[in-house]
Amino acid sequence: MPRSFRGNDGFTLLELIVVIAIISIMAMLVVPRIPRLTGTDRGSFVILTGIIARCFDDAYLKGNTNYLIVHLYERGTELGEYDEKIFSRENGVSVVTMNREGKFVDSSDRLLSYHRFPGSFRIEEVLLAGADPVRQGSVFIPFYPSGASDNAVIHILAGGDARWSVRINRLKKEARIIHEYVGFE
Numbered sequence: 001m002p003r004s005f006r007g008n009d010g011f012t013l014l015e016l017i018v019v020i021a022i023i024s025i026m027a028m029l030v031v032p033r034i035p036r037l038t039g040t041d042r043g044s045f046v047i048l049t050g051i052i053a054r055c056f057d058d059a060y061l062k063g064n065t066n067y068l069i070v071h072l073y074e075r076g077t078e079l080g081e082y083d084e085k086i087f088s089r090e091n092g093v094s095v096v097t098m099n100r101e102g103k104f105v106d107s108s109d110r111l112l113s114y115h116r117f118p119g120s121f122r123i124e125e126v127l128l129a130g131a132d133p134v135r136q137g138s139v140f141i142p143f144y145p146s147g148a149s150d151n152a153v154i155h156i157l158a159g160g161d162a163r164w165s166v167r168i169n170r171l172k173k174e175a176r177i178i179h180e181y182v183g184f185e
Contacts, residue, residue, distance in 0.1 A: 041120060041121050041158040041159055041162075044117050044118065044121040044158075045164070045166070045177055047115055047117075048093060048117075048154075048166060048175070049166065049174065049175045049177065050111075051068070051093055051095065051111075051112060051115065052068065052166075052168060052173075052174075052175045053173050053174055053175070054095075054109070054111050054112055055068050055095050055112060055143045055149075056143055056147065056149065056173040057173070058095070058107070058109055058112060058143075059143040059144060059145055059147075060145060060146075060147045062145075063145045064097055064145060065097070065098070065142055065143065065144055065145060066095050066096070066097055066107065066112075066142070066143040067095065067096050067097070067098075067104070067140045067141065067142055067143070068093060068094075068095055068140075068141040068142075068143060068149075069086065069087075069089075069093065069094040069095070069096055069138050069139065069140055069141075070093055070123060070126050070138065070139045070141065070154055071087075071089040071090050071091060071092045071093065071094065071116075071123070071138050072090070072091070072123050072124070072125065072126065072134065072135065072136055072137060072138065072139070073090060073091045073122040073123050073124060074090075074135060074136035074137075075088065075090040075136065075137065076136045076137025076138065086104055086106065086114075086138075087137075087138050089114060089116065089138070090116070091116060091117050091119070091121075091122060091123055092114060092115050092116035092117055092123075093114070093115055094106060094107075094113075094114040094115075095107040095109070095112035095113075120158065120159055120160065121156060121158055122156065122157040122158075123154060123155075123156055124155045124156060124157050125154075125155045126139040126141075126152060126153070126154050126155070127152065127153040127154075127155070127183060127184065128141075128150060128151070128152055129150065129151045129152075129184060139152075141168065147171075147173075148170050148171055149168060149170050150168075150170060151167075151168065151169060151170045151184065152167075152168040153165050153166070153167050153168070153182060153183060153184065154166040154168070155181045162179075163179075163180050163181045164177060164178065164179060164180070164181075165177070165178040165180065165181055165182045166178075167182070
C-alpha cells in the first residue's frame with residue numbers, strides 16, 4: 001500500500017512551512033485592501049443609502065415616526081432644548097424616535113445607530129422643500145408610519161472636490177445618488 005494511505009503519517013515540516021508561506025503571502029495581499037473597501041467614499045454612500053432605506057422600513061413596520069438626523073460637517077452652536085449627546089454629533093447620520101416623555105432617543109435598532117463618516121466624505125448642506133439650505137448643525141428628516149418621508153437633498157463633498165447629491169423622495173425607499181449638487185425638480 002502506498003505510504004500516504006497508511007494513516008499514521010502526519011504532515012511533514014516542509015509541507016507545513018509551504019502552507020504557512022502561502023497563507024502569509026495571501027494575507028499580505030488581502031489585509032491592506034480591507035480598509036479601502038470599507039472606508040471608501042463608495043462605501044460611505046452605501047452606508048448612507050442603506051440607513052435611509054432601513055429608516056423607511058423601520059417606520060412602516062413598527063408604525064412609528066423615525067427621524068433621520070443628518071449631522072452636517074460644520075457643527076451648529078445652538079443646541080436648544082434637545083439632548084446634547086445626540087445633537088452635538090457631526091458629519092454623520094443618526095436615527096431617533098421620540099419616547100413617551102417627549103425626548104428624542106437613539107433608535108433601538110442596531111442598524112440605525114449613529115454613523116460618523118470620514119473627513120473625506122463631508123456632508124455640506126441639506127435642502128428641504130420650501131426652506132433655506134442648512135449648512136451647519138443637524139437637520140431632521142421625518143419618516144412616517146405610512147411609508148413616506150419629507151423630500152430632501154443632501155449635498156456631499158467627497159474626496160475634496162467631487163460634489164454629490166443624495167435625493168430622498170418622499171414616496172421612494174431608495175435614495176438616489178446624483179453626481180453634482182442639485183436642488184428640487
